[in-house]
Amino acid sequence: MNKHVLALAAAAVLLASCGKKEEPAPAPAPAPAPVAAAPAAPPPEEKVLNIYNWPDYVPEGMIAAFEKETGIKVNYDTFETNEALNAKLVAGNTGYDIVVPGTAFSPAQTEAGLFQPLDKAKLPNYKNLDPAIMGALVKADPDNKHLVPWAWGFTTVGINKTKVEKALKGMAMPENAWDLVFKPEYTAKLKSCGIAYLDSPTEIIPVALHYVGKDAYSNSAEDYKVATDMLAKVRKDIRIFSSTMIDDIAGGKACVAIGWSGDINIAAGRAKENKSKDVIEALLPSTGALAFFDTMAITKDAKHPGNAHAFIDYYLRAESGALVSNEMSYPTGNKAAMEKINPETAGNKTIFVDADYAAKLIQPGKFTNESREAMATAYNAFKAGK
Numbered sequence: 001m002n003k004h005v006l007a008l009a010a011a012a013v014l015l016a017s018c019g020k021k022e023e024p025a026p027a028p029a030p031a032p033a034p035v036a037a038a039p040a041a042p043p044p045e046e047k048v049l050n051i052y053n054w055p056d057y058v059p060e061g062m063i064a065a066f067e068k069e070t071g072i073k074v075n076y077d078t079f080e081t082n083e084a085l086n087a088k089l090v091a092g093n094t095g096y097d098i099v100v101p102g103t104a105f106s107p108a109q110t111e112a113g114l115f116q117p118l119d120k121a122k123l124p125n126y127k128n129l130d131p132a133i134m135g136a137l138v139k140a141d142p143d144n145k146h147l148v149p150w151a152w153g154f155t156t157v158g159i160n161k162t163k164v165e166k167a168l169k170g171m172a173m174p175e176n177a178w179d180l181v182f183k184p185e186y187t188a189k190l191k192s193c194g195i196a197y198l199d200s201p202t203e204i205i206p207v208a209l210h211y212v213g214k215d216a217y218s219n220s221a222e223d224y225k226v227a228t229d230m231l232a233k234v235r236k237d238i239r240i241f242s243s244t245m246i247d248d249i250a251g252g253k254a255c256v257a258i259g260w261s262g263d264i265n266i267a268a269g270r271a272k273e274n275k276s277k278d279v280i281e282a283l284l285p286s287t288g289a290l291a292f293f294d295t296m297a298i299t300k301d302a303k304h305p306g307n308a309h310a311f312i313d314y315y316l317r318a319e320s321g322a323l324v325s326n327e328m329s330y331p332t333g334n335k336a337a338m339e340k341i342n343p344e345t346a347g348n349k350t351i352f353v354d355a356d357y358a359a360k361l362i363q364p365g366k367f368t369n370e371s372r373e374a375m376a377t378a379y380n381a382f383k384a385g386k
């Protein structure tokens, strides 16, 4: 691709110089041609950058360090679901320069022109990105024009092993960890110590589809019905719906959760810090877990695209990528960061899964807008217990 771009650039230079040669040289020394005034340079951007990201996703101190180095003041807001971000993006005029959509929505958002193409000349650290991850992102963003990875991970089952074993009262752990959150025999017991689900249609319906043996990214209303019929049977046992469940898990309010791999690992670390004796684990369900890729994109109407590029390039430094994995327990899409990741994190098979399990991760698919609406209706009915 680089070669291709270079070849194109070379061809353009060649054409330009050919063109010059063909111009007839005027006989008399020409008066300086009235050069059209160069378009006025855009006024320099104010030193502000507005970022909209998921909660608990940025290493401590990273934003302050960027502000100190660049003098750019960052306003950092958070959203809890892809649905919430999408509603803002579709309405337009978000006021945000950088947003961090996940793969359940980013293909449609990219296609709808909600992001501006990245100017890779302003991103010298783009070279640090892992070609394998960029290859996977092509599904969401053909030619990798708009999106760069923030982090990736998978939606799975997290447990407080200590509390779950107690609540199961001698009943063996299931072979497939999804049973803990979807099978009434288990949920009936685990409700006593707290079952938590992520709170979003595009988080829960796909894992439910997977559990009932359907394509997790099915666009079929009949499949949604099968999934919600299954969900209805466990509804009464689900106590918490939340996309910020780290403290619920770490603090013992939830003993089993459908959550994101990194957040569950953060909860495990936090419980240890708090000197809890309970063991918290992200599980690797035997049938697979659902991979997601969260990416940075610059909104089409961003007021500070220059600052946005400066931040993206800062984030693409190897050091930044390593901090994200070390502190937030999510794999980075930054290949150059890998050697800077501490051995405990790099060796944690529920953060960086091994090749066998990687093959089981269900890769993101595409939902149509109609499907997402149908999913939202199905999810809301499930949540309302209807």
Ligand code: N2P
Binding pocket: 054, 055, 056, 057, 102, 260, 263, 292, 294
């Ligand atoms: C939030 C992590 C978001 C991961 N802590 C799912 N997009």
